[in-house]
Amino acid sequence: MSNLISNLTSDQNVKQQDTKRILAKKAAEREVLKENRRKERAEKLKERTYVEEFDRGVYDIKNPNTYEIMLKKGLNEEIVREISSIKNEPDWMLEKRLAALKIYHKLKNPNWGPDLSELNMDEIATYIRPKAQMESNWQEVPDEIRRTFELLGIPEAELDYLSGVGAQYDSEVVYHNMKDYLALQGVVYTDFESAVEQYPEIIQEYFGTCLKPNLHRYSALHYAVWSGGSYVYVPEGVHVDIPLQSYFRMNAPGAGQFEHTLIIVEKGGSLHFIEGCSAPRYNTINLHAGGVELFVKEGAKLRYSTIENWSRNMYNLNSKRAIVEKDGVIEWISGSFGSRVSMLYPASILIGEGARSEFTGITFAGAGQTLDTGAQVVHKAPHTYSTVETKSISKGGGKAIYRSLVQVDEGAYGCKSNTDCQSLMLDAQSRGDTIPTIILKNDDVDFGHEAKIGRIDDQAIFYLMSRGLSEEDAKAMIVRGFAEPVAKELPLEYAVEMNELINLELKGAIG
Missing domain, CATH: 1.10.287 (Helix Hairpins)
Incomplete structure (x- = not known):
């Protein structure tokens, strides 16, 4: 018996050692693969692809324009119905799309901000499906699409420092995955079409209630033709310590991308969500009009970070809003690069006492660019707090415009708000503007606003x-x-x- 036990123990030890060797070998192979990817990406970044004096390197990768479905350009009821039919949506979603389309046709372009007269929806394809299905394994993603995301570092990022990744290519999500341990805690992270199918009651309750279709013309457009995006649900008391990321990539010329992101963080939960965007440069106009709805419940915390690196032919008309309940915290981190025109003003609606909003952003406008960005905060409850800190840089004749709104409602007494916006111009041709709007409906407010606009200090250059x-x-x-x-x-x-x-x-x- 003792010999039998000894033999069994010996066999178990051998198996454990074999398992360790296999795991070590796989870990070593992953490290080699990651290092090769880093080297390949670094080499790609060294290659010059000059676009209006700007080397965008790996971001300018273009794949052959082969698609499974590409709807005709323009915007009408037939196209909206076709998008809904392709997605096999429930009737209630089609009704929302058609209602948004009517709003779009009633509204006009804003009479302030950048010139949008060259943006012609008759020249924009609102839906393009790549030859790919959504996968949860990178190796199953079609080669040329996978290659693009690999050069952008997405698989490497998932291995190294993310707990979940979603990747959208033109109008559809082609990859989505999340660590198993988060699913065991009840966290949901999936593409938005799957959320409509699997969680219809939740989507019906929240969809379009934070970011409303009638907010402006391009939020209505978004709701009429949305496709792709992400849905995240964090249960009460759950802390997602490692970030989730969704990456949105446009490849087709003359196309639009209209992803919808909806995130709910329940009471006492926390999440860091990262959004990345890029596209290659074409001679035709592209349009990005995504929508983001964030719901931060009592005592919850959500950090929403964005690095947008669109090409210089892009009109970026994104809309983002958050509703924050009692003692909740929303943190916006925003980096805006690229695009021909940007209009982006993330908004925080503080509806619960003790709610807090923090916005930190940077904008870099180069030649031929008009980046009109900023933040909005509405204090609806007493003892709510907000800070806005922005930096804008302009060069080569670029225009960087900071546009903000801070509103304190009548019953929102004891609120504190501070705004600090700074603009740095690198030459005499560039422009930096600050356009704040302040609405105070009661006088029990601690409010501060500071703006600085200037050029690089010659004395500082001389000193260095x-x-x-x-x-x-x-x-x-x-x-x-x-x-x-x-x-x-x-x-x-x-x-x-x-x-x-x-x-x-x-x-x-x-x-």
Whole structure:
């Protein structure tokens, strides 16, 4: 008997050692694969693809335009019904689409902000399905699409520092996955079409209630033709310690992307959600009009980070809103690069006492760009708090405009709000504007607003050059220091990416 037990123990030890060797081998293979991907991405970034003095490197990858479905360009009821039919949607969703379409046709372009006269919906394809199905295994994603995301570092990011990833290519999500341990805690992270099918009661309750279709013309457009996006649900008391990320990639020229993101963080829960966006440069106009609805329940915390690196032919008309209940916290981290025109003003509606909103953002406008960005906060409950800190950089004749709204309602006594916006212009041709709107409906408010607009200080450049730096390096150091308050709020890997984007912009400006 003792010999039998000894033999069994010996066999178990051998199996454990074999398992350890296999796991170690797989871990080593993953490290080699990650290192090869890093090297390949670094080499790709070295290749010059100049677009209006801006080397976008890996972001300018273009794949052959082969699609399973591409609806005709334009916007009408027939197209909206066809999108709904393709997705096999319930009747209530089609009704919402058609109602939004009517609102779109009634509303006009805003009579303020950037010029949108060249944006013609008759030249935009609102739905394009790639030749791919949604997968939960990267190896099942079609080669050319997978290759694009690999060069952008998405699989590597999932392995290294994310707990879940979604990847959308044109109008459809092609990959979605989340760590098993989060699912065991009741966390839901899936594409939005699956959410409509699997959680219809929840989607009907929340969809279109935070970000309303009648907010403006392009929110109505979004609800008429939305496709793709993400749904996240964090149960009460659950803390998602490692971020989730959705990445939105456009490949087709003359196309629109209209993903919808809906996130619910229940009482006492927490989440960091990261959104990334990019597209190659074409000679035709592309449109991005996504929609984001965030619901932060009592005592919950949600950080929503975005790095948008659209190409210079993009009209980025994204709409984002959050409703924050008692003692809840919403943190917006925003980096806006690229795009021909951006209109982006994330809004926080503070409906519960003690609710808090924090917005930190950076905008970099180069030649031919008009980036009209900012933040909105509405204090609806007493003792609510908000801070807005923005940095904008303009060069080569670019226009960086900060536009904000802070509103304190009648019953929202004891509120505190502080806004600090700074604009840095790198040359005499560039422009930086600050356009704040302040609405105070009671006088029991602690309110502060500070704005600074200026150019790089020649004395600072002279000082750094006297310490051995070249003029170019001195300017670059000043700009990176200017952007540092935003970079420090991002996870390390994303801060590095943001600094990389700033460096690429600066090479065009001062290199």
